[in-house]
Amino acid sequence: MRxxxxxxxxxxxxxxxxxxxxxxxxxGPLTISKGSELVVHGDASxxxxxxxxxTVAEIGRDDQxxxxxxxxxxxxxxxxxxxxxxxxxxxESPFVCVSSVQLMRLDQTIWEQLQTEPGCDELLFIxxxxxxxxxxxxxRRLLHTSPLEHYRWITKESPxxxxxxxxxxxxxxxxxxxxxxxxLLQKV
Amino acid sequence: xxxxFVADGFCARKHPIWNPGDTRQxxxxxxEGVLAEYGEVDGVKLCHRIITPFTFFWSEKSFLLWQPxxxxxxCLKRSSIYSLDGGKVRAITEEFGMGFFLANRxxxxxxxxxxxxxxxxxxxxxxxxxxxxxxANPHILNHLSRAEMASYxxxxxxxxxxxxxxxxxxx
Numbered sequence: 244m245r246x247x248x249x250x251x252x253x254x255x256x257x258x259x260x261x262x263x264x265x266x267x268x269x270x271g272p273l274t275i276s277k278g279s280e281l282v283v284h285g286d287a288s289x290x291x292x293x294x295x296x297x298t299v300a301e302i303g304r305d306d307q308x309x310x311x312x313x314x315x316x317x318x319x320x321x322x323x324x325x326x327x328x329x330x331x332x333x334x335e336s337p338f339v340c341v342s343s344v345q346l347m348r349l350d351q352t353i354w355e356q357l358q359t360e361p362g363c364d365e366l367l368f369i370x371x372x373x374x375x376x377x378x379x380x381x382x383r384r385l386l387h388t389s390p391l392e393h394y395r396w397i398t399k400e401s402p403x404x405x406x407x408x409x410x411x412x413x414x415x416x417x418x419x420x421x422x423x424x425x426x427l428l429q430k431v
Numbered sequence: 432x433x434x435x436f437v438a439d440g441f442c443a444r445k446h447p448i449w450n451p452g453d454t455r456q457x458x459x460x461x462x463e464g465v466l467a468e469y470g471e472v473d474g475v476k477l478c479h480r481i482i483t484p485f486t487f488f489w490s491e492k493s494f495l496l497w498q499p500x501x502x503x504x505x506c507l508k509r510s511s512i513y514s515l516d517g518g519k520v521r522a523i524t525e526e527f528g529m530g531f532f533l534a535n536r537x538x539x540x541x542x543x544x545x546x547x548x549x550x551x552x553x554x555x556x557x558x559x560x561x562x563x564x565x566x567a568n569p570h571i572l573n574h575l576s577r578a579e580m581a582s583y584x585x586x587x588x589x590x591x592x593x594x595x596x597x598x599x600x601x602x
Contacts, residue, residue: 251497305554313550329543364531371538372496378545379491385552386479386585387472418553 244269244293244347247319248369261362268357269293271347275340282324282338289351291323291370297344298407300416301325303336310415311336314378317403321370341407390419391427398431432523436460436513448504448512455493455500456517461486464510465574469503476503477582478575480544483568484510491541495534507574552585557594560584565598 248262272295275281281299282288292299299322300315313336316322326334349357357363384393394417398405408416414424442448442464449455451471466482479502482488490500494517524533551560561584564571572580581591 309554311550311554313546313553325542325546329539329546361530364535368531368534368538371535371542375491375538375542375545376496378542378549382545382549382552383470383472383479385549386477386582387470387475415553 247293247321247373248366258362258365261360261366265349265357265363265366266347268353269347269349271295272345273348275344275346277340277343279340280337281340282334284334284337286324286334286337287327288324289327289354291349291351291354292321293347294318294320294322295345295347297340297342297346298403299338299344299346300341300408300412301336302339302341302412302415310411312412312416314381315341315401315404315408315416316377317401320377321373325374341412342403385418390417390423391430393417394424394427394431432515432520435519435523436515439512439514442466442506442510442512444506444509446506448506449490449493449500450503451499451501453490453493453500455490456497457489457494457514458517458520459488459515460513461488462511462513463508464506465508465570466510467505467507467575467579469505470501471503478579479583481507481568481571481575481583489537491537495538495541557584557586557590558597560586561591561594561598 245262245266248266249256249259252258275297281292282301294316296318298315298317300312303311303313305311314322314325322338324334324338326332326336358367384396388396394413397413397416404416405413410424410428411421414421417424419427439459448459448466461482461484463484465484466488468479468482469476470479471477482504488504489495490502490504492498492502493500520533524530551563555563564584575583577591578588581588584591586594
C-alpha cells in the first residue's frame with residue numbers, strides 16, 4: 244500500500260512521512276466473506292479501501308433487471324464508493340465481494356479529518372490516478388476488443404475474475420448477453 | 432488562470448493536436464470547433480470522445496497520469512485552440528492555495544465519464560446508445576463519418592444504420 248502510493252515519487256519525497264502516517268490509520272487486514280456488500284445500495288459512505296486479496300465488483304441492475312457490472316477491483320487496487328465520490332449521490336449499485344477478500348480500510352471519519360492535513364489532497368490524487376487508469380483501461384477494452392478477445396485477456400491478465408465471477412456476472416462484465424457468452428465459451 | 436491561457440492559433444480540419452507518444456501536460460480550451468479523440472489498437476482506429484465547442488479538454492494519459500499520450504486528438508471542425516502549460520497550472524493553483532484541487536476535480540470528471548461510457552456500452556442497445564448520444568450532442572452526425580460514429584458507439588456499421596433507420600422511422 245505504501246509502495247503503491249510512493250511509486251514514482253523521488254526518494255526524498257515530502258510525501259513519505261504523510262504516506263506512512265495515513266497508511267498507519269488503515270484498519271486491517273480485514274477478511275470479508277464472499278457475497279458481503281462493502282458499499283450497499285443507497286450508501287453515502289466514503290471509506291477508502293485497498294484490496295490485498297480477492298475480487299470486489301460493483302454489481303447493479305439495469306432498467307430491465309439485467310445484471311450490470313461496470314467495474315471490478317482486484318488485489319493491489321484502491322477503491323471507494325465511486326458514485327458518491329464522482330457525483331455526490333448515493334451508491335446506485337452495491338460493491339460486492341465476489342470471492343472471500345482481504346483488505347485494508349480507512350474509516351470515513353478519519354479520512355475526512357486527514358483531508359484537512361496539508362499534502363493529503365495529493366494522496367487523493369494519486370489514488371484517483373490509479374482508479375482512473377483502471378476504469379479507462381476497462382472502457383478501452385470494452386470498446387476496442389471483441390467479447391472473445393476481452394475474455395481471453397481477462398483469463399490471462401485477471402484470472403481471479405474468472406474464478407470469482409459466475410457466468411452471468413462475467414457476461415455482464417463483458418457487456419454481452421448470457422447466450423452470447425455461452426457461445427463465446429465454446430470458442431475458447 | 433483564464434488570463435494565462437495562450438492562443439495556439441487556428442486548428443484546421445483533420446489537424447492533430449496530439450498523437451500517440453507525445454507529451455501534452457497541458458490544459459486546453461476548444462473555442463468554436465469540434466474535436467475528436469481516437470485510440471488505435473491493432474491498426475484499428477476508434478473514436479473515444481467528442482469535444483464540443485467552448486469546453487476544456489486534456490489528455491488524461493499525459494496531463495493526469497503523467498505518461499505519454501496513447502491517443503490522437505484531431506480537429507473535426509476548424510477551431511481556435513487555447514492552452515495552459517501544466518507547470519503554469521501547478522504554479523497558479525499553488526499561488527492560490529488550491530493544492531491538488533483542480534487535478535482532483537478533473538480526475539473525478541474523467542472517472543465519472545469512463546464509468547458512464549462503460550455502463551452505456553454494457554447496458555444500452557444500439558438504438559438507445561444512438562439516442563443518448565444525439566440527445567447529448569445533436570450535431571454529432573454532421574461532424575463524424577458513419578464509420579467513426581459506429582466506432583464511437585461500439586457498434587458495427589450495419590448496426591448503426593439499422594439503429595438510424597429505426598430512429599428515423601420512430602421520429
